[in-house]
Amino acid sequence: MLTETVRETHYVVGDWQAAAFATGPADRARAEAGVAAAYASAGLMPPERYLWVPSPARGAAVAAVIAGHAEALEKAGLDALLEQARADLGDGEAGPSVLTDVRTRPWEAERAAACSEQGPEQWPRTWAETGGLLWGQVQALVTRVRGAIGEQAQGRPGGAGNRRPSPEEDAAGALLRAATLDAVLGQHDGPWLALFESLGRLDGPLAGLAEVARSAGWWWPYERLVILSERPGELYRDEPGRLHRGDGPALAYPDGFALHAWRGMPIPPDFVASLTGLTPDRISSEQNAELRRVMLEIFGYDRYLAETGARPLHRDETGVLWSIELAGDEPVVMVEVVNSTPEPDGTHRTYYLRVPPDTRTARAGVAWTFGVDEADYHPEKQT
Numbered sequence: 001m002l003t004e005t006v007r008e009t010h011y012v013v014g015d016w017q018a019a020a021f022a023t024g025p026a027d028r029a030r031a032e033a034g035v036a037a038a039y040a041s042a043g044l045m046p047p048e049r050y051l052w053v054p055s056p057a058r059g060a061a062v063a064a065v066i067a068g069h070a071e072a073l074e075k076a077g078l079d080a081l082l083e084q085a086r087a088d089l090g091d092g093e094a095g096p097s098v099l100t101d102v103r104t105r106p107w108e109a110e111r112a113a114a115c116s117e118q119g120p121e122q123w124p125r126t127w128a129e130t131g132g133l134l135w136g137q138v139q140a141l142v143t144r145v146r147g148a149i150g151e152q153a154q155g156r157p158g159g160a161g162n163r164r165p166s167p168e169e170d171a172a173g174a175l176l177r178a179a180t181l182d183a184v185l186g187q188h189d190g191p192w193l194a195l196f197e198s199l200g201r202l203d204g205p206l207a208g209l210a211e212v213a214r215s216a217g218w219w220w221p222y223e224r225l226v227i228l229s230e231r232p233g234e235l236y237r238d239e240p241g242r243l244h245r246g247d248g249p250a251l252a253y254p255d256g257f258a259l260h261a262w263r264g265m266p267i268p269p270d271f272v273a274s275l276t277g278l279t280p281d282r283i284s285s286e287q288n289a290e291l292r293r294v295m296l297e298i299f300g301y302d303r304y305l306a307e308t309g310a311r312p313l314h315r316d317e318t319g320v321l322w323s324i325e326l327a328g329d330e331p332v333v334m335v336e337v338v339n340s341t342p343e344p345d346g347t348h349r350t351y352y353l354r355v356p357p358d359t360r361t362a363r364a365g366v367a368w369t370f371g372v373d374e375a376d377y378h379p380e381k382q383t
Contacts, residue, residue, distance in 0.1 A: 012197045013133055019214050020138050020190030023235050026216040026228070028052065034211025035219070035226050041205045042101040047226040049092055055253035056180065056218040059229045060149045061085040063179040063220045066094045069172075076153050076172035095223025102221045103184045106205035107192075114199050130198045131191035137241035140264070141251070142188050144243065148259055150177035183218040184209065187231060230254055238263060246272040246298075262294045272298065280308050289329040296324070301334055301352040312336075314361045318377075321362040322352070330357045335365030 028050075036046040053059045064073060065085045073082045115123050153173035154165045165173065193210050196202050202210045212219060217229035234252040236245040242264030243250035249258035249269070260269050271291065278299050286292040296304060304310075305322055314321040319337040326332065333356065339349045355365035367377035 007197070009129060009198050013130055013194050016190040016194035016197070017134055019187050019193075020134060021235055021237075022187055023232050026052075026230050027214075028216070028228075030214070031212045031216035031219075031228055034208045034213075034215060035221070035228070037208030037211060038102050039098075039208070039221070041106060041208055042098065044098060044101060044223075047222065048224045049226075051088060051225060051227045052230065053088060053227060054230050054255035055257040056145060056183065056229045057149045057152060057253070057257040058084065058088060058255060059183065059218060059220055059227045060176050060179040061152075062088050062227055063182055064175050065089060066222070067175075067179065067182075069175045069179075072168075072175055073153075073172050076166070076168040078153060078172060081152060092225060094225040097182055098221050098223055099182055099184065103209060107209075110196060110201050110204070110206055111192075114196070114201060117199075126198070127195055131193075131195035134191040134194060137237075138188055138191050140241075141243070142185065144259055144261075144266075145251070146177055146180045148257070149180055150174065152176060179220075180218070183220050184212070186213050186217045186219055186229070188218070189213050240264075263297070265290045265294060267291065267294060275299075280304055284327070287328075289326070292326060292329065293332070296332060301332075302336075302350070316362050318366045319362040321355075321359065321365055323357075333357045333359050333365070335359070335362050335369070337366060 032050050035050070039046050051062070053062065061073075061081050062085045064070075065082070066089065070082055070086075073085075118126055150173035153169045153176060189209070190213060193202065193206070193213055196206055197210070212228075217231045219229060220227040230253060232251050232253050234249060236243070236248075236250045238244035243259060243261035244263050245260070246262065248260075250261040252258040258269075260267050260271070262272065271294070275295065275298055278295060280299075283292060283295045283299060283304065286295060301322075301324070304324065308324075310322060310324065312320045313323050313333075319335045321333070321335050324332040324334075332354070334352045334354050337351050337353060339351065342348055353365065353369050355368050359365045359368065361374065363377060364374040367374045370377065
């Protein structure tokens with residue numbers, strides 16, 4: 001169904017980006033009205049009960065209980081999680097899932113109609129200019145949340161750990177992750193909703209879904225019950241949009257469900273705080289390759305090179321190529337360059353730029369950072 005007026009694309013994308021990464025309490029009244037509208041569009045009566053939970057992790061646990069997996073959670077030792085899920089659910093009946101009616105069927109119908117209208121050549125361009133701009137960052141976040149929900153079965157949501165899970169924990173983790181597939185993603189449906197709005201397709205069957213997405217997190221629709229999750233209370237990302245924070249969780253929900261990350265890499269909750277007095281020996285002895293890379297970045301590449309007596313692989317007029325050999329991992333290769341533009345105090349700042357591990361010359365490394373081959377790199381002035 002098409003609307004009469006369509007806003008300029010960059011406004012649409014900007015608004016859905018803001019919704020996808022929004023934090024703070026949900027607008028519960030607006031979200032519940034959106035749910036009722038989505039049910040009505042599907043020809044269903046509104047749910048009898050709206051169950052609000054503080055995080056998608058709590059919602060997935062309730063959904064797993066509704067699906068009949070309480071015994072599997074109990075076998076995995078998730079007594080506290082199971083008790084909380086049963087308390088959240090109460091005595092009322094949920095009825096069968098209506099995800100297909102409320103979200104899957106109307107979503108697919110609108111997507112098929114839009115694709116047919118656009119044609120095979122214009123459709124990918126339209127996606128690239130709308131939802132495609134948001135997809136990578138939002139999907140990465142969704143994947144991390146789903147993974148952390150499953151990791152609750154191992155007692156370490158969102159962090160790194162080396163303990164091997166038991167078969168029962170593996171099974172429970174798989175069931176919790178599967179429960180997230182029965183959810184409507186709410187705010188994290190932003191990329192597709194940006195596409196649909198740019199094409200004037202949000203005033204029809206998708207209007208209710210869009211209203212919930214502007215107002216709340218993930219939600220699970222059943223015939224008589226809907227489970228709605230709050231949005232995160234905190235979200236920290238670096239410039240490329242990856243989860244990143246050194247002094248606390250990068251993503252945190254009101255109930256304490258959280259993800260800790262450095263430049264997108266999962267880290268234990270207390271990892272950065274534990275690095276006081278970090279030394280090159282401790283870095284080299286770390287067995288986890290991802291955590292070792294985080295240690296290197298925090299310690300400082302230049303400092304590590306100096307304290308380990310590293311020697312350059314190559315140098316030329318563009319810079320100096322260095323390599324840090326790490327046991328059981330590919331080497332960290334970087335090119336040292338000096339900014340030709342002086343700082344206000346007259347000094348010239350030095351940068352260390354990560355380059356592919358198979359880089360052999362400084363010029364090739366610098367060229368790679370500009371997206372060109374070594375032979376095609378001929379700068380008039382380096383900056």
